[in-house]
Amino acid sequence: MYELKTLLPQFDIKLPTCMYPLKNVSLAADSLASSSSSSASASTSSCKLEASRSSKTSRNAATCALDLDSLGRQIQQLLKDDTASVAARQEKVLRQLEELKEQLGQIRKGLGVCGKTFQHTTAFQNGGLKEVPLQDVVINGHPNFIPYALLALKNAWRDLYTIEVKTFTHSTMADIGPAAREFEANLAKVTVNPALPKINVTLIWKNCEHTEMISSPTMYVPIYGEVNIIRYLGRVGPAEYRYEGSPLCNEIDLVLDICYQLLRCSTHKTQVAMVRLLDKRLQQQQYFGGSQMSVADIGVYSSLIRMPAITDKDLTPALLAWRKRAKLVAQI
């Protein structure tokens, strides 16, 4: 055998100031502390390690694997020496953070971004979701079952949110009829405020059984039923109409479910039964679920228009009064 030469020369490694030595917590270090504490504390950590190694040979045999006494001593030592230094370090870190914050504040001011502190971001408001531009949605509707809710929402949200509706006629429909044409004209009449956030809706008159909504072609899962489309729009629409966080959430959902059933009723008798249920939910309130207009009112209002069989005679005085109030907002 022959001796190997060290490839690297001895370097005097200069440690960066952002680092600090870690105390050697092993038992060997403890033995070192007891034997030559004065020399060890003076030297740097790297020296300490070497020193400990040198003394290890002599003392190793004496220290047993788990010596409770020495462990206790060790902990005492650590607490006595280090708490102060740790506290100082923490102080320093906090101070640096404070400086950083100040710097960032200055940068923000220089850029002219809003001066408010970062307490309420929009991301927080809509449940921490990332704000991505909204997908255009396609709504397929049969001209015999006109989704009046779209117009009602468009009118109700006039000053809050823009629903931009483009209408098309699918090749499966030869003629859409006067009611649908009038609906189209009414949609076009609503003034558009370009400053407001908006969603693009493509309304296609099609020979389809249900009113359905498609938001993304890659995840082709249509949302069926006008009521569920109202729920979707209520979720992406203005904060005033988002009902999921409100205590009335269950009530609104219940009313919307009744609308869903109402639209599926084929006989006049069952329709009237549903209207009675609605009356029960409304009682003497201003609107469904309280004093504020909500998507539930939109749903009921639109459903009643779609049911020409339900005349004023079938409605209770409370519902008639409500209808008058809702008409002011929905304007249909």
Next chain:
Amino acid sequence: MVEDKENVENGEQVSKKGAKKLAKAAKKAEQKAETASAVAANNAAGDSAEDHASGRYGLSEMIQSKDKRSERNFVPVSELSGQVGKGLVWVRGRVHTSRAKGKQCFLILRQQSSTVQCILAVGDVISKQMVKFAGNIPKESIVDIQAKAVAVSSKIESCTEQSLELAVEQIFVISQAKAQLPLQIEDASRPETADDAEGLNIRVNQDTRLDNRVLDLRTPANQAIFRLEAGVCRLFRDILTEQGFTEIHTPKIISAASEGGANVFTVSYFKDSAYLAQSPQLYKQMAIAADFDKVYTVGAVFRAEDSNTHRHLTEFVGLDLEMAFKYHYHEVLHTIGNTFTAIFKGLRDKYAREIESVGQQYKVDAFKFLEPPLILQFADGVAMLREAGVETGDEEDLSTPNEKLLGRLVKAKYDTDFYILDKFPLAIRPFYTMPDPNNPIYSNSYDMFMRGEEILSGAQRIHDPEYLMERAKHHGIDTSKIAAYIESFRYGCPPHAGGGIGMERVVMLYLGLDNIRKTSMFPRDPKRLTP
């Protein structure tokens, strides 16, 4: 007979044994003669007097316009249902199939896409010989038939006229077909159902069809395809004429290549050579500069591209239009888009029968479209592709797979087979395309798609000669070669835009067929110059 006589004469001379033998032989001969005469009678016995139907059938002499025969009242097969129980009518058609069995003959008569069953049964009017004759007429021969239309109790599934049959009284062959046909019409018109394992799987391949196009074109599907194709042309003309367009005819022999110049056919032109026009673009634009305001043209277009694909031909019919506008090229875009919608609506409403009979052979979904047509921005299209996980650049042209994918995405979302993509990147368009005023990346150009395949490519053209020079230089084009083109804008030219479509491609995609050769009557491709 003669032998018999001899036997009788020599009868007394022969022995008993011999007599027995002779008697046996005589009996045999007698039987033989009996059957022979029976056969002879059966075999029409020539055209002897026994055939009581002679004169009611046979090969007609070649029609050389000798008689007018205006007393013969011919009725189209499709209108026979109005003649039931009304006496004798004349029908001219082709023998689709003919089958004689015993005393009857069933013959299916075809007239374009309509078929009707004819029956000949031996009786007072029809002789055995006539039935035999009818059974032997080769398929595809043209015959004149005089018959009575008779209602039938059960539907005849194999014919288009299902509620009646013709009781034939006279039948004459006008033009006889060869007994051996290169392809059977029945095979050529068999529905293409890939997953039908039980049914007959005999197909006629594309080349056999094209080599014998005359026979192939007789199938109901082909009859319908070319009637529909004529409909596309007619609708294109009618709709544009109604909107104030003028039809123009542009030269097909030109001196210089109009676009690019790589893929033009050269033809000898006296002592010089010339090219076949690959687009009427230049002449359309010149017509605009000459104050025709709105023009269209229908005519042959030649492309010397050696591409053997399902959608390329070297010669096709181009339907091109060009239109001057006031301030925004969307005036033109909407005109073209609405023209398409009107064509689709016209086909849907007026050609339902043709579409159905093509559908019987080639199973495809009906063409779907929106009114007004769906217009998407190129950037929207790219966004849709990216959402589907396709990496594509903002200024990158749509590759064929991406084009098809985008077609599928649009179909899934909007349920339309026709859409317009607007604002293509400037970098991928020809030099004469007007750039977008708001964004230098894009241009005022558009493509239209049917079933995910591009059918029209158009744009606002630059009508300012100086700017056109600048753009040409930017594209590294030798401006001396296009001097005439630029020159035509020097005497004032209104802003204009336009586009062109290939008629065959539009018909192919409208019907959802898989090959453009199916919609070209006599297709020309790099490998085919005949028939």
